[in-house]
Amino acid sequence: MNSTLSFIWKRLQSIWTIPDLRKKLLFTLGMLLVFRVLAHITVPLTHQEQVNLANLFASGKSKNLGQLLGLLDVFSGGSLQTFSFVALGVAPYITATIVMQLLRPILPALQNLSTQGEAGQQRFNQITRIITVPLAFLQALGQAAIFVRAGVLDANTFNLFGPNWLETLSILLSLTAGTMILIWLGELITDHGIGNGISLIIFAGIVSRLPQLIQQGLLASSSTGGNGGGVVSTLVFLSIGLLTILSIVFIYQGQRRVPVQYPTKRMVGRGVKFGSAQTTYIPMQVNSSGMIPLIFAQSLLIFPALLSQYLIGNNVKWLANIALWTGTYLANTTLWYYWFTYFVLVVVFTYFYAYIIWQQQNISENLQKQG
Incomplete structure (x- = not known):
């Protein structure tokens, strides 16, 4: 136990003793600080709209809007409460990444990019960013529609085709x-x-809500007579969270080592002479996909549910009914088929992403080259 703690302490010390690592860490913290500052800069709203927004979350009326608003607020790191510039988070980019990954095996042009090395990957990322722009605009339209239904934005003025189209466009x-x-x-x-x-x-967006959750737990303890129930539940929550993180790291670092033997080669005159076989291994991670399938599945569920908010009030009845069903059931975490759909998507994306990773590594070709 002491040796383990000593090892961890030495690793933590190396963060500050290695100049390059210290520089990278400070740069990362600086960028995350910029993100949290942007989370408090509100989009262009009138004074009355800002008052409506504050009353919506202060009075608890936001709970009446269903599970969708809560999910969006968690993934935006609380940016939805201020309706900030970064209230969408990076969800549109994740959706664009899903689209590109699904199209790669289908379109030969995208397949060719994967064989062009770093230049091809840069081009692939550039196309992903371009697709992100219209997806972000559509998601912004759906998110604004939620605030129209909540009474934060005026339904008569928030219209891209009305007299106040410029104000609407500025928000989007x-x-x-x-x-x-x-x-x-x-x-x-x-x-x-x-x-x-x-x-x-x-991660920074989700963790930023942790102090607020702890405060709510402590306030719950004081409101119930100070019996310490809120403190105990908060400590239990933090303990479970820590154990979960340790378990995730343990599983992520786990690997199965597949033994591989190949003969050594050396030049003898004009020919190649094979020597005794050398043994090595191929490291196969237990969870090579990491958290990507979870994030992809969540984004794929949220995007149509969010976009449907703009179509709920549509004059076409069947379209409005589909939008209402989508917005109600695809983001309702209290329903069993939400979790079933989420589970299926995670399994599919896990296999799909693991296949892509192994395909990019070209292990079979490398083994053939080594003899």
Whole structure:
């Protein structure tokens, strides 16, 4: 136990003793700080709309809007409560990534990009960013429609084809630009920070709500007579969260080592002479997909549910009914078929993403080259 703690302490010390690692960590923290500052900058709203927004969350009326608003608020890191520039988060980018990954095996042009090395990957990422823009605009339209139904935005003035189209467009473009800024910050973290920028943006958004949840637990304890129930539940919650993180790290680091033997080669005159076989192994991760399938599945459920909010009040009855069903059931975490659909999507994306990872590594071709 002492040796394990000593090892962990030395690793933590190395963060500050290694200049390059310290620089990367500080840069990452700086970018995450910029993200949290942007989360408090509101999109262009009138004074009355800002008052309506504050009353919506302060009075608890937001709970009446269903599970969708709660899911969006969690993944935006509380940015939805301020209706900030980054209220969409990076969800449109994740949706665009799903579309591109699904199209790659189908379109030969995208398949060719995977064989062009780093240049092909950069082109692939550029196309993904381009697709993100219209998806972010559509998601902004759906998110704004939620606030129209909640009474934050005026239904008579929020209209792209009405006399106040410029104000409406400014809100939608602000939300779209916020998503693109977050993508840029995530790529900066990936290139100049500790890596996995988009995942860290999502992580920072979710963790930013942790102090608020702890405060709510402590307030619940005081409101019930101070019997300490809220404190105990908060400690239990934190303990379970810590054990969950440790379990995830343990499983993610797990690997199965497949033994491989290949003969050594050496030049003898004009020929090649094979020597004794050498043994090595192929490391196969237990969970090579990581958290990607979970994020993909959640985004795929939220996007149509969010887009349907704009179509619920449509004059075409059958279209409005489909939109109402989509918005009600695809984001309702209290229903069993929501979790069943979520489970199926996670399994599908896990197999799909693991296949893509192994295909990109070209293990079979490398083994053939080694003899």
